Amino acid sequence: KAGVTQTPRYLIKTRGQQVTLSCSPISGHRSVSWYQQTPGQGLQFLFEYFSETQRNKGNFPGRFSGRQFSNSRSEMNVSTLELGDSALYLCASSLDGGSTYNEQFFGPGTRLTVL
Amino acid sequence: LAKTTQPISMDSYEGQEVNITCSHNNIATNDYITWYQQFPSQGPRFIIQGYKTKVTNEVASLFIPADRKSSTLSLPRVSLSDTAVYYCLVNTGGFKTIFGAGTRLFVKA
Numbered sequence: 767k768a769g770v771t772q773t774p775r776y777l778i779k780t781r782g783q784q785v786t787l788s789c790s791p792i793s794g795h796r797s798v799s800w801y802q803q804t805p806g807q808g809l810q811f812l813f814e815y816f817s818e819t820q821r822n823k824g825n826f827p828g829r830f831s832g833r834q835f836s837n838s839r840s841e842m843n844v845s846t847l848e849l850g851d852s853a854l855y856l857c858a859s860s861l862d863g864g865s866t867y868n869e870q871f872f873g874p875g876t877r878l879t880v881l
Numbered sequence: 882l883a884k885t886t887q888p889i890s891m892d893s894y895e896g897q898e899v900n901i902t903c904s905h906n907n908i909a910t911n912d913y914i915t916w917y918q919q920f921p922s923q924g925p926r927f928i929i930q931g932y933k934t935k936v937t938n939e940v941a942s943l944f945i946p947a948d949r950k951s952s953t954l955s956l957p958r959v960s961l962s963d964t965a966v967y968y969c970l971v972n973t974g975g976f977k978t979i980f981g982a983g984t985r986l987f988v989k990a
Contacts, residue, residue, distance in 0.1 A: 770924075799978065809925070809968070809980035856924045869915075870978070872924025 770873035784845040791859030798840040803854040890985040903969030
């Protein structure tokens with residue numbers, strides 16, 4: 767089975783621009799979560815989607831948004847980029863997400879650099 | 882959401898057993914305890930998950946006392962390739978996963 771894939775792997779943008787990151791979950795997985803990882807803040811939960819609906823949301827500003835398609839693929843968008851948005855953005859998929867017994871499978875991440 | 886506390890870093894030598902303890906005083910009845918491993922520039926990887934007592938798989942063992950307010954990840958006979966950050970998480974249904982700061986394990990030759 768193919769793992770979680772994320773595109774692009776690396777991205778360089780300038781302040782004020784917007785960016786869209788893509789995540790393809792493992793086949794059959796319906797839950798997709800997004801995380802931001804920085805040296806200072808560690809791994810922070812952004813949001814989780816299940817069956818095209820956002821089910822959970824972390825404490826990030828409205829500039830961070832996402833969506834999930836009917837095939838469970840997900841995209842994350844960041845508008846009006848700031849220098850502090852430079853981070854590794856990780857996507858994780860799981861079968862359900864609503865169960866307490868859940869293994870998340872992480873993708874390799876997208877390294878975003880904002881200049 | 883239950884908060885977890887782990888040591889920031891640990892050092893070990895190849896061949897030794899490593900035990901990393903995590904405290905989660907506010908764990909709820911429905912919460913499971915999960916451990917992940919992360920190498921630099923990679924996504925975290927699931928190691929083990931448990932609810933109570935002891936769970937063992939081919940990679941590690943997880944010990945959870947009766948009060949479930951802490952848990953210990955045990956890595957038998959570590960090697961250099963086990964150098965990584967280890968995260969302890971407490972999962973609750975509804976899936977809003979909170980990662981703590983993790984424990985940076987450094988294995989020396």
